[in-house]
């Protein structure tokens with residue numbers, strides 16, 4: 001799988017680490033509770049998911065992508 005870095009171009013997935021950017025419900029207003037929700041409660045949704053990808057073996061910058069969990073990308 002190839003991920004396109006906005007700074008380095010097309011790079012293999014082995015150069016990246018990533019995680020889901022979960023949507024925290026508006027009903028959770030306490031900042032600490034919102035951080036816990038973001039860190040530990042992932043939706044593992046089917047379909048399009050927003051994720052933060054860090055180009056660890058490249059420019060060492062973050063980029064946000066939308067990945068479809070049903071398919072290849």
Ligand SMILES: [Zn+2]
Pocket residue numbers: 005006007008009055058059060061
């Ligand atoms: Zn890069």
